[in-house]
Amino acid sequence: MNRVDRYFLLLSAACLIVGVSLGIGMGIAHDFQFAPVHAHINLLGFVSLAVFGIVYKLYPELGRSRLAAAHLAVAAPSAVLFPLGIYLSIAHDNPGLAIAASLLWFAGTLCFFANLTRAFVFARDERPHAVQADLRPVA
Numbered sequence: 010m011n012r013v014d015r016y017f018l019l020l021s022a023a024c025l026i027v028g029v030s031l032g033i034g035m036g037i038a039h040d041f042q043f044a045p046v047h048a049h050i051n052l053l054g055f056v057s058l059a060v061f062g063i064v065y066k067l068y069p070e071l072g073r074s075r076l077a078a079a080h081l082a083v084a085a086p087s088a089v090l091f092p093l094g095i096y097l098s099i100a101h102d103n104p105g106l107a108i109a110a111s112l113l114w115f116a117g118t119l120c121f122f123a124n125l126t127r128a129f130v131f132a133r134d135e136r137p138h139a140v141q142a143d144l145r146p147v148a
Contacts, residue, residue: 011073012072013062013065013072013077013078013080014063014065014066014069014072015062016062016085017059017061017062017065017084018058018059018062018063020054020085020088021054021055021056021059021062022059023054024053024054024055024058024088024089025051025054025055028047028050028054028055029051031047031050032047032051035047043096043099045095045099046093046095046096049091049092049095050092053087053088053091053092053114054088054089054092057084057088058084058085058088061084061121064125065077066140068128068140069140070128071124071125071128074124074128076121076124076127077120079120080117080120080121080124083113083114083117084114084118084120084121086110087110087111087113087114087116087117088114090106090109090110090113091110091111091114094106094109094110095107
């Protein structure tokens, strides 16, 4: 999957919009019952997915591996399902989805770690290098 970095970044931005909207709604209503949902949307959805996307952008070789595709395949749905599961746990005393999504998220983090380890520790050829930023001023 050659554009895994873009998918992670796009989904992270979408999660940011949802997380900020939920936070604004809670603030307006003065009801913070679902603050854990808001926090997980922002931390898993925005922050973690953005970090993954940036790493895959900086190290394009990582994004071309099957592990990156597997990482996206499990991290993307779990970043959405985990906060939904937390909502169901709080509102309906049903933690099943939160538990399943947390395990799926953990599987994604293992894929990410395995991909990094494969590329930076066990690669026999040249180790991946970060892409160089173009720092020329924009006219």
